[in-house]
Amino acid sequence: MTVLVLEDEYPAAERLQRLLHQAAPKAQVLAVLDSVTAGVAWLKSNLPPDLILADIHLADGLSFELFERTVVRSPVIFTTAYDAYAIRAFKTNSIDYLLKPIKLAELAAALTKLEQWRAPTAPPLPDTAQRLERLLDSLPRPDQPYKSRFLVRSGEQLLPLPAGQIAWFQSRNEVTTLAALDGRRFVVDYTLEQLESLLDPRQFFRLNRQFVAHLQAVQRLHPYFNGKLKLDLAPSPIDEVVVSREKASVFKQWLEG
Template sequence: MKVLIIEDEKPAANRLKQLILEVLPEAKIDGNLESITAASQWLKTNDEPDLIFCDIQLADGLSFEIFNRVKVNSPIIFTTAFDQYAIKAFKLNSIDYLLKPISPKELEGAVQKFKSLQIRPVVDIHQLQELLTPKQKEYKSRFMVKIGEKIQAVQASEASYFLSEERVTFLHTFEGKRYILDYTLDQLEALLDPKQFFRLNRKYIAAIEAISEIHTYSNSRLKIKLKDCSDNDILVSREKVGAMKEWLDGK
């Protein structure tokens, strides 16, 4: 049996190869192919494999583009880290998927399902791509805060930064006002527009306009100075430096 792996993460590809050989010891495995371009070229110049394991998110885009470029009749088992909504799309198309991290038992089940098929399912790649294309997300535009007996709205655009301190979350505005919020920073990170706000560390989420100074610091970290903030030790970890630079560049 000829099996093709399309996966842009080498450790994941090696793990998948190991699992496949445990279930299909007779398999001849090609790949891994790490990009849409590489996979498309391989499929154009080689005989079709008996089975394809294909990650959805590749280095150069969604793997569905491969099947727009090349007609493929081989059955496909997608590997994915997409959420439950996306998984429904796979079920609607009567194809199989493996949710990362892949377990040996689930892989064995997917392979057995493939072996038992008398008729290969017809996959509507265009419908699947449409279902999995991220919809435009609406981010929180205002927060209701309590001031004494009064409740008022504070616009998200007024927020300079959010601070978690002693298990209490505060919203600090550019005008120097501070309000208590009934949200954790983890919750806020999902609610705020990522183009405007960035999670600096466990204590701070800052608006891009709130950052007044950035300095390099030991161990490849960054030290941040926020406007109207007395904390002079706001550090961004080495692991987050790359993401922050992309955020500042507007990527």
């Protein structure tokens, strides 16, 4: 089985490949790409892979754009930290939709579905409506609580910090730093990918590869070159914070509520 991986987070791509090789030892990863543009170019110049594993959020937009910019003949398993894209995912060639952090058993089950889908003598898969209904039944309910506090280390003590007092998280050199609204900084043992699945998306937004920010931390937006946005966060991080052109519109909608 040949596989194309679309994932813009290096640790997530590495973990996904490890899980894939555990679930399907004979799987051959043809390429790991981090953007829609790279994916379109690859699909136009190569034979279709047996499977595409696609994170929905890529470096330059949503992986759904692949289907708008080129013909995709391969089945797709989507991955993401958010369940809001389920309906849109099932309007494409989707075999399954896996919520991060992905579990080995879930990936293995999705690959089993793929084999059933490909086998001409196998019973047909349920129709799209049934698949979507079952998928939505399995997703977290709206009333399922998101993480409300984090234990942070201050000297020899562990302190509970409510999520509402967090300004932003930054990943830098494989270390994740939490900045509180009052300016305190703590190192936490989470990746940004994990945090995306733990935090309330109404309050926190994944700005780019480095930052996840709370609504209250965003002070000002500045137009930047090529349609990007430069943000002022409080407290101010050392690195500048830029939202890509592809995410700028979604980000402004999120700010407006």
